[in-house]
Amino acid sequence: MTTARWVLDRCTDLLTFSARPDALERAYLTREHAAANTAVAAWMRDAGLDTETDAAGNLWGRRAPGGAPERPGGAPERPGGGAGDRAPALVLGSHLDTVPDAGAYDGMLGVTLAIAVAERLRDTALPFALEVAGFSDEEGARFGKALLGSCAASGQWDPAWWEQRDADGIRLDEAFRAFGLDPARVGDAARRPEELVGYLEAHIEQGPRLEAVDQPLGYVTTVAGARRFVLTVTGEARHAGGTPYDRRRDALVAASMIVVEIERLGRESAGCLATVGEIAVEPGAVNVIPGRAELTLDLRATTDAERDDLWERIEGTARSIATVRGVRFDATETHRAPSTTCAPWLTEAVVEGITATAPPVDPGRAASDGVPGLWSPAGHDAMAMAAVTDVAMLFVRCHDGISHHPAEDVREDDVALALDALEAAVLAVARR
Amino acid sequence: MTTARWVLDRCTDLLTFSARPDALERAYLTREHAAANTAVAAWMRDAGLDTETDAAGNLWGRRAPGGAPERPGGAPERPGGGAGDRAPALVLGSHLDTVPDAGAYDGMLGVTLAIAVAERLRDTALPFALEVAGFSDEEGARFGKALLGSCAASGQWDPAWWEQRDADGIRLDEAFRAFGLDPARVGDAARRPEELVGYLEAHIEQGPRLEAVDQPLGYVTTVAGARRFVLTVTGEARHAGGTPYDRRRDALVAASMIVVEIERLGRESAGCLATVGEIAVEPGAVNVIPGRAELTLDLRATTDAERDDLWERIEGTARSIATVRGVRFDATETHRAPSTTCAPWLTEAVVEGITATAPPVDPGRAASDGVPGLWSPAGHDAMAMAAVTDVAMLFVRCHDGISHHPAEDVREDDVALALDALEAAVLAVARR
Numbered sequence: 001m002t003t004a005r006w007v008l009d010r011c012t013d014l015l016t017f018s019a020r021p022d023a024l025e026r027a028y029l030t031r032e033h034a035a036a037n038t039a040v041a042a043w044m045r046d047a048g049l050d051t052e053t054d055a056a057g058n059l060w061g062r063r064a065p066g067g068a069p070e071r072p073g074g075a076p077e078r079p080g081g082g083a084g085d086r087a088p089a090l091v092l093g094s095h096l097d098t099v100p101d102a103g104a105y106d107g108m109l110g111v112t113l114a115i116a117v118a119e120r121l122r123d124t125a126l127p128f129a130l131e132v133a134g135f136s137d138e139e140g141a142r143f144g145k146a147l148l149g150s151c152a153a154s155g156q157w158d159p160a161w162w163e164q165r166d167a168d169g170i171r172l173d174e175a176f177r178a179f180g181l182d183p184a185r186v187g188d189a190a191r192r193p194e195e196l197v198g199y200l201e202a203h204i205e206q207g208p209r210l211e212a213v214d215q216p217l218g219y220v221t222t223v224a225g226a227r228r229f230v231l232t233v234t235g236e237a238r239h240a241g242g243t244p245y246d247r248r249r250d251a252l253v254a255a256s257m258i259v260v261e262i263e264r265l266g267r268e269s270a271g272c273l274a275t276v277g278e279i280a281v282e283p284g285a286v287n288v289i290p291g292r293a294e295l296t297l298d299l300r301a302t303t304d305a306e307r308d309d310l311w312e313r314i315e316g317t318a319r320s321i322a323t324v325r326g327v328r329f330d331a332t333e334t335h336r337a338p339s340t341t342c343a344p345w346l347t348e349a350v351v352e353g354i355t356a357t358a359p360p361v362d363p364g365r366a367a368s369d370g371v372p373g374l375w376s377p378a379g380h381d382a383m384a385m386a387a388v389t390d391v392a393m394l395f396v397r398c399h400d401g402i403s404h405h406p407a408e409d410v411r412e413d414d415v416a417l418a419l420d421a422l423e424a425a426v427l428a429v430a431r432r
Numbered sequence: 433m434t435t436a437r438w439v440l441d442r443c444t445d446l447l448t449f450s451a452r453p454d455a456l457e458r459a460y461l462t463r464e465h466a467a468a469n470t471a472v473a474a475w476m477r478d479a480g481l482d483t484e485t486d487a488a489g490n491l492w493g494r495r496a497p498g499g500a501p502e503r504p505g506g507a508p509e510r511p512g513g514g515a516g517d518r519a520p521a522l523v524l525g526s527h528l529d530t531v532p533d534a535g536a537y538d539g540m541l542g543v544t545l546a547i548a549v550a551e552r553l554r555d556t557a558l559p560f561a562l563e564v565a566g567f568s569d570e571e572g573a574r575f576g577k578a579l580l581g582s583c584a585a586s587g588q589w590d591p592a593w594w595e596q597r598d599a600d601g602i603r604l605d606e607a608f609r610a611f612g613l614d615p616a617r618v619g620d621a622a623r624r625p626e627e628l629v630g631y632l633e634a635h636i637e638q639g640p641r642l643e644a645v646d647q648p649l650g651y652v653t654t655v656a657g658a659r660r661f662v663l664t665v666t667g668e669a670r671h672a673g674g675t676p677y678d679r680r681r682d683a684l685v686a687a688s689m690i691v692v693e694i695e696r697l698g699r700e701s702a703g704c705l706a707t708v709g710e711i712a713v714e715p716g717a718v719n720v721i722p723g724r725a726e727l728t729l730d731l732r733a734t735t736d737a738e739r740d741d742l743w744e745r746i747e748g749t750a751r752s753i754a755t756v757r758g759v760r761f762d763a764t765e766t767h768r769a770p771s772t773t774c775a776p777w778l779t780e781a782v783v784e785g786i787t788a789t790a791p792p793v794d795p796g797r798a799a800s801d802g803v804p805g806l807w808s809p810a811g812h813d814a815m816a817m818a819a820v821t822d823v824a825m826l827f828v829r830c831h832d833g834i835s836h837h838p839a840e841d842v843r844e845d846d847v848a849l850a851l852d853a854l855e856a857a858v859l860a861v862a863r864r
């Protein structure tokens with residue numbers, strides 16, 4: 001269990017824990033979430049880690065500084081929150097949830113790489129405990145709000161989130177109970193800064209830049225701050241045949257104008273991305289003018305100020321369209337995460353790890369000069385964990401920059417390098 | 433059961449046969465369709481009609497020329513298709529299905545008025561049999577294709593329709609079986625021209641014109657020909673964060689441009705209406721660029737040529753947008769009905785009926801001069817029935833032209849006039 005093949009095979013195994021037989025879809029607090037936790041926990045234990053699911057459904061594995069816990073006998077290290085006077089831990093990890101019709105690697109590669117590294121270092125004494133986190137909700141595909149798992153683990157849970165509902169109208173607190181979790185105890189999942197040495201996350205790049213510079217690995221400089229909104233356009237449902245144009249307040253035509261403007265404003269703002277990923281209309285019948293349209297908006301930018309500025313322009317434009325079209329426009333924010341800068345000292349360990357796998361071709365040039373540092377427009381659990389500890393990230397090249405799609409792909413030799421680099425990075429942290 | 437109050441109360445009763453507790457939604461071949469048929473059949477029998485559900489789920493009531501069937505004893509008149517040497521019938525009727533979140537009168541008012549007229553004429557000998565039809569699918573809200581019930585009754589069933597699916601993927605032939613109908617026998621529902629004297633349909637106007645001219649009732653000149661399509665835009669699902677604009681093939685942005693253009697082209701074509709009533713995207717997640725969008729298009733115009741010409745312009749524009757945006761555009765026609773001109777002789781009987789209720793205020797002017805003749809942009813079962821018999825329609829003023837909306841409303845005094853007029857129209861036909 002210390003090879004790239006093992007890592008890739010486990011990502012393939014995880015495809016089976018899905019809501020759909022023909023596609024990967026694993027949302028927070030579902031039956032398949034529970035099943036994936038069970039399978040991954042077994043792999044963690046095989047790698048010498050004690051395991052525990054925390055109060056927000058995150059899966060944790062842990063070993064003491066001295067190496068794998070001795071079983072049977074001896075007090076096993078209790079991973080996850082609520083620790084007493086235990087050694088601080090370096091946490092490796094990523095997430096186990098997916099978007100609908102997902103690829104096999106987004107999140108899962110980081111968790112399986114971390115387990116393989118733990119196995120490789122099983123008998124190596126380290127000056128810190130080693131933990132592996134399998135976060136339960138990073139995508140936010142079910143409740144709109146992303147990073148729920150790592151927000152719980154970093155003590156940032158906002159009780160307002162309990163009210164958020166999934167597409168079937170199930171409230172987050174109801175979903176907690178159905179999963180066997182107690183909403184009142186979500187605070188137990190929070191890790192404290194003194195328990196942690198840092199958080200190191202490996203992830204597929206989900207973009208085309210490593211491929212463009214022909215490099216297998218890179219490190220992350222900053223993770224973009226994201227905001228998400230639900231936008232609602234309210235017009236009036238009427239008969240598609242009986243209602244002349246001058247009597248229509250068609251919610252879909254207005255929403256469509258807004259979608260087109262969102263793309264135009266996003267394109268003209270360098271470093272910003274604005275995407276409408278979902279739309280639904282009511283009543284939704286072929287011969288009825290839509291009376292209501294609901295859309296989601298996903299916003300990211302290199303800086304939080306640019307992102308907030310783009311939102312103001314989008315909101316202003318949407319309100320103008322609504323006025324001209326005689327409909328109402330409303331917006332509710334469902335997610336906001338500030339942009340996150342990775343910790344220089346921990347990032348240096350990542351660069352050291354990468355460098356150890358790829359010696360310089362150019363004599364006289366430091367190996368680390370060739371390592372690409374990337375801005376991440378995609379959000380990551382590292383953003384949330386940055387609230388309680390230093391974070392750094394390792395990116396793995398992915399095929400054609402494709403992600404959130406079943407065609408998501410990585411090369412086995414790149415994964416082998418990532419495994420070596422992550423192991424070397426942990427040892428580099430140990431030397432500090 | 434011969435008053436406007438009775439008619440309105442039965443429309444209120446029918447609100448309870450719904451898929452949703454809070455709104456009216458009664459689609460073809462559902463449990464609530466069966467329940468409504470059961471209730472309406474009882475009202476028909478109370479009015480002295482024999483009842484039968486035909487091979488397509490339409491409900492029929494019938495009495496012989498001499499008056500209500502004598503029960504018990506005697507051979508009751510068998511309504512519906514497959515009749516032997518029976519007297520030809522004048523059919524009064526409309527439909528019992530609804531759009532989602534429907535009003536109480538679209539369709540149902542025509543059926544309940546027809547039953548009330550049958551009760552009023554119960555003991556009146558007529559030179560033809562009298563039938564009442566409660567058509568099972570006029571809206572086409574479930575399978576996209578409209579007028580399924582009256583197409584079966586007029587012998588126009590196209591076996592290609594069996595393949596059409598509802599939003600849950602259930603095929604029309606499967607839905608037939610689940611309702612207890614045999615798809616192979618749908619031909620049994622077909623009425624033959626020699627069985628029919630004509631088809632007379634009362635319906636709410638579903639538009640604002642009678643209200644504008646301050647008239648309670650009108651007759652229909654022509655029913656607009658309709659076409660319906662499912663439009664599909666295929667792009668590529670990708671990560672909303674990781675995918676720069678120059679790598680996107682966003683199906684929703686292209687679809688939104690098409691929606692906006694459809695409205696623009698519809699507005700600039702006098703006498704035409706083009707409406708997108710439904711839209712869905714895949715995979716449909718907040719942080720995933722939509723890879724596929726599916727929309728429905730509803731087209732109507734004063735003439736079929738204008739409607740077809742508008743479709744060609746829409747299709748051309750959609751293809752240009754698809755090319756520019758690097759996505760694919762496909763269109764499937766799900767419904768086509770030619771425009772229908774009401775039969776002059778039967779329409780004269782309707783005008784006579786209306787005139788009988790509203791004597792001329794202007795001496796020296798024929799009462800019929802004041803009766804508004806209206807073009808109907810909304811489709812009606814009369815369109816389908818026109819394939820086997822002469823048709824005519826009576827329109828009832830509705831509040832603010834609202835239809836396909838719970839705020840649909842009619843005035844009790846207008847319904848009283850409609851009841852008198854429809855009865856008088858039947859007697860006028862009897863005199864011919």
Ligand SMILES: NC(=O)NCCC(=O)O
Pocket residue numbers: 106138139146206226377378379380671672673719
């Ligand atoms: N890395 C990743 O796919 N994150 C999901 C949250 C986001 O859309 O940024």
Ligand SMILES: NC(=O)NCCC(=O)O
Pocket residue numbers: 239240241287538570571578638658809810811812
């Ligand atoms: N009258 C009516 O609402 N018909 C439904 C079919 C159509 O949309 O025209």
